[in-house]
Amino acid sequence: MISVRDLRVTFPVGRTVVEAVRGVDLDIAAGECVALVGESGSGKSVTARTLVGLAGRGATVSTSRFEIDGKDVRGYGERDWKRLRGSFAGLVLQDALVSLDPLRTVGAEIGEVLRIHKAPGDVVSLLSAVHVPEPSRRAKQYPHQLSGGLRQRALIASAIAAGPPLLIADEPTTALDVTVQAQILDLLAERRAAGETLLLISHDLAVVSRLADRVLVMKDGRVIESGDTASLLAAPAHPYTRELVRAVPSAASRGRRLSSTAVPDSVALDAEGPPEGAADSVVIRAEGLRKTYGRHTVVDGVDLVVRRGEIVGLVGESGSGKTTVAQLVFGLVPPTSGTVAFEGAPWTGLKERRRRPRRRRLQFISQDPLSAFDPRWTVRRIVGEALAGKSGAVPLLERVGLSADVLDRYPRQLSGGQRQRVAIARALAPRPSLIICDEPVSALDVSVQAQVLDLLADIRATDGTALLFISHDLGVVHHLADRVLVMRDGSVVESGPIDDVFHHPQHEYTRALLDAVPTLEVSQR
Amino acid sequence: MTIALDRPLPVRIRRPRGVGVALAGAFLAFAVAAAALPGLFAGDPLAADPRHVLEAPSAAHWFGTDQLGRDVFDRVVHGARHSLTIGIAATLVAAGLGVLLGLLAGLSHKYADEALSRGFDALAAFPLLLLALLFVAVAGPGTMGLIVAIGIATLPHYARVVRSQTFVVRQAGYVTQAVAFGDSRPRLVLRHVLPNVIGPIPVLAVIGLGEAILAAAGLSFLGMGPQPPSPEWGAMLSEGRGYLSIAWWTSILPGVVVTLVVISLTVVGRRLHRRFEGRTA
Structure with missing residues (x-):
């Protein structure tokens, strides 16, 4: 269905060029479910978007082979892609609240896809196909009136409205509660069973293991390992894949x-017993x-x-x-x-x-460490303040796995993991x-x-x-x-x-x- | 082979920026120098010379002379001190009171905030000059009266920005963290809230300064400012008005100077504004 060789995507950033995808080979056969797995910045989303001509503004794509349904699409312009996109592939993104137009009802959104592609079918039956209860009432509602799960279903309905043979789902359940996630995964499994081809992009190995036939593990813009899901996850060959599988927390871990x-x-900080009483x-x-x-x-x-x-x-x-x-x-x-x-x-x-x-x-660590730091303060000042004039900022940072070079940086200049470590260091200080x-x-x-x-x-x-x-x-x-x-x-x-x-x-x-x-x-x- | 799937980035046309800003900055620097040391650039603004009354601009009198034979250029240069002093002082009053009241509104409970905010709305609802006239009527004419009047009338600009910023900052995680470290309320406000809400204020103040100078000139024109024979720009406009048909330079040239100062402040202020935005984004 799709066959790509040596796919490379670069983006201009300032005066330099960033290579987001560096030579990916990918084949998707009709009726299979392929998953791209990787952490943020691995290039998995860019790869998937490029497959439907949405590499992004200013992106340069180069490839030695790019065929969709046997047709060479390398010379395609924006207009050719537009024609191909809705009828060939539907795209489901992580956040349905952003993907759906807030000023239009869900029904209008799906109806437009039907009209543009002159597809048969109607909004209500599409909504019931994705198990939206009371479809005719829901069709008249706006995205913000729906729960996260219903929104995601509505988005899937609009993606499949034109009857595309391929469904691309980019982190389709990441923002959802676990019971809702299970329902959406069931729905995707159902589409697959009905013969639809599925390209799943996810950071979550557990989600992938439930749906995918084949997995491609991406890191730094390259596919480092691929194979059928069960055997790859059971016996990962690449050290990075092993680390990923090992990193999943669960009962067994x-x-x-x-x-x-x-x-x-x-380096246990000198113990300070609980106060008297x-x-x-x-x-x-x-x-x-x-x-x-x-x-x-x-x-x-x-x-x-x-x-x-x-x-x-x-x-x-x-x-x-x-x-x-x-x-x-x-x-x-x-x-x-x-x-x-x-x-x-x-x-x-x-x-x-x-x-x-x-x-x-009594200390507190939040989900978003960036907002938990005064933007004008460096790590040195943040930790110094937490220590209340006592010395020991460096041992404290080392304790949480950071070195002294972060001291003079601002939290916004750190990675997410480093930030959370600083937050933990600050919480530990007193x-x-x-x-x-x-x-x-x-x-x-x-x-x-x-x-x-x-x-x-x-x-x-x-x-x-x-x-x-x-x-x-x-x-x-x-x-x-x-x-x-x-x-x-x-x-x-x-x-x-x-x-x-x-x-x-x-x-x-x-x-x-x-x-x-x-x-x-x-x-x- | 290489295919472009999307339009390439449009080539940005670089126009020579900075020339306007540099000119505006140089003009403002000159104005500030004139206000600080007027004697360096011009002679006595009060020296009347009955032999040279209402003379057109010439090499001897660049801006001509007025009805009492005073050199208009000397008066404009000396007037910078009055006008800039009033403008800067009024802006400081406005920004200071605005930050204080905005912070207070942003930090207080529903009712106090409502009361203060409606107060800002009321102040902002009146045209600046009208409101300033009202306050001058209370405070009395003269330099102090103008400063207080313009300061109060323009305070909502600053207060509203600070209030809404305060709402954002007081919800921020780092304020929670400061609570976790047992910071007292005044300490929290001084160390975390205030520094994070006043970021836009200096830029607003530069733009506001132009407005304040314009208002000061307007009120002086109406006779509410420094009294004659003080060489204030608005007052000069007013005095020269009677001779407009025979000696345009007595009022037009001071007017041009006021206009240039205000435009320069706006140009510089906008440039600062853009730079500041870039930094917070």
């Missing part, structure tokens, strides 16, 4: 390191936490205990109230009712002035007894995520710092946490030791969540 980086010398090992105890905004109850009766040196996972889908729990525990917003005690002393209901002396023992981590690895690539998770595990082991670890990713939580609380609609539906909850879930919602998680079904080594 508990207690082992995810990254291959050397264990840093455990905290003989009890409970660091934080929340009872009956409730938070309402107007008539809307966001958190409804949550009890939570974190003990010294313990990692407690808090999982749930978006809107379950897990981040609000973090804010309540942190003391950023006051609870409507309920109490939090920190290190055995009351924490909620206190004036901020009275909390301030104890503030430094030797807190608890760090609240709100989705700390969600924005990171798998291999960087692995390093950060390893780092967090090390910190717990050497310092005895407790972590309240909030995540939507059950694999990450199962890898790291000792105990887990499963939240839904503001309440904890199930809690307990991690293996009990995840291996023998009692509540049906927990079961549904766990069933929805795509797992990498290969022997972990």
Whole structure:
């Protein structure tokens, strides 16, 4: 169906040229599902877009062979591509809210595709083909009125409207909750079973293992390894692929390191015991936490205990109230009712002035480390401030796997992984007894995520710092946490030791969540 | 072979930028020098010479003389001190009060913010000159009166920008982090909020300065500024108005100078604005 040899794509950046794709060979046969896997910057998206003539502004594409359905498309101009695109391939992108026109109804959007390509079929039957409930009502709605899952379905409907034989899905489930992700993956599997060819682009090996026949692993613009999914994931030949497979956190990876980086010398910061009166090992105890905004109850009766040196996972889908729990525990917003005690002393209901002396023992790491740093401050100043005049910035940075050369850089000049390390270093500086981590690895690539998770595990082991670890990713939580609380609609539906909850879930919602998680079904080594 | 799948980037036409900005900057530098050391460039602005009344521009009197035989060029040069002082002082008052009130509105609770914001709206709803006239009526004419009047009338520009920036910054992760490190509220505001909200203010102030100078000249023209025989630009326009048909230079040339100063400030301000935008993007 598609045959490409030695595909190269370059972009001008300033005065220089960046090579995004450096010699990719790719064949897609009708009816198969091929996956491009790689981390950010590997060139997987550019490769996929180039296949439909959307390499991007200013891009230069060179290739020794580029055939679509046996036709040489190398000389194609914009007009030829336009004709080919909708009828030959449909494109589904990560964020349906951006891909769909906010000023048009979903029905108008899909209807336009039908009209342009003079395709048979109608909007309502397309929407029902992608299992949108009440399709005729939904067709009259705007993208922002739909949930993330429905939006993604609507986007798929518009992509398949003209009946293209090929569907290109670029990270189609990355922004979705795990149960919704499972539904979208089912839908894609269904399209495949119906004879559609699928090109899947993903960073998530588990998602890929569920759908793809063949996998191409990309790194730095090249395909470093390819083969059929099962055997490639079971026995990866290339060291990078091995590292990727190894880096996926899951139940099976508990207690082992995810990254291959050397264990840093455990330069334990001189231990500082809990303050007087905290003989009890409970660091934080929340009872009956409730938070309402107007008539809307966001958190409804949550009890939570974190003990010294313990990692407690808090999982749930978006809107379950897990981040609000973090804010309540942190003391950023006051609870409507309920109490939090920190290190055995009351924490909620206190004036901020009275909390301030104890503030430094409770730290917070957010998903987006960039916004967590004052943009005018260098790493030196950020860490120096956190150390409150004490020396030791360099050992602290080394502890989190950074060298002294980052000291004079601004956070925006660092990579995502480095930034999150600086955030962890800052949180560690005052030797807190608890760090609240709100989705700390969600924005990171798998291999960087692995390093950060390893780092967090090390910190717990050497310092005895407790972590309240909030995540939507059950694999990450199962890898790291000792105990887990499963939240839904503001309440904890199930809690307990991690293996009990995840291996023998009692509540049906927990079961549904766990069933929805795509797992990498290969022997972990 | 190579195929271009998309149109190549359009070749950017480089026009010689910077010439206008350089000219504007040089003119402003001269104006500032004139304001600082007028004696260096011109003679006594008050020296009347009844033998040379309403003489046209010549080598001896570049800008001609006025109805009392005073050299118009000398008066324009000395007038720079009055006009620039009023403009700069009024802008400082406006920016200072604007930042303070904007920060206050951005940090306070719903009702206080509402009250302050509606106050800014009310100030911004009136034409600048009208509002300034009102304040001069209260504060009294003269240099101080003009500074206060123009300062208050132009404060919403700054206050609104600072208020909306404050809303963004107070939500930022680094403010949460400062709370986590036990920073007190004043410390938090001074160390994190204030420095991150005032970024656009200097650029706004350069553009605002032109407006303030124009307003000052306008009010002086109406007799609300420094009183005669002080060589203020607006006042000179007003005095020369009566002789416009026989001695155009007495009012037109000071007017040209005011116009050039304001245009120069706008040119420089816009250039700074563009550079500043580039940095935050």
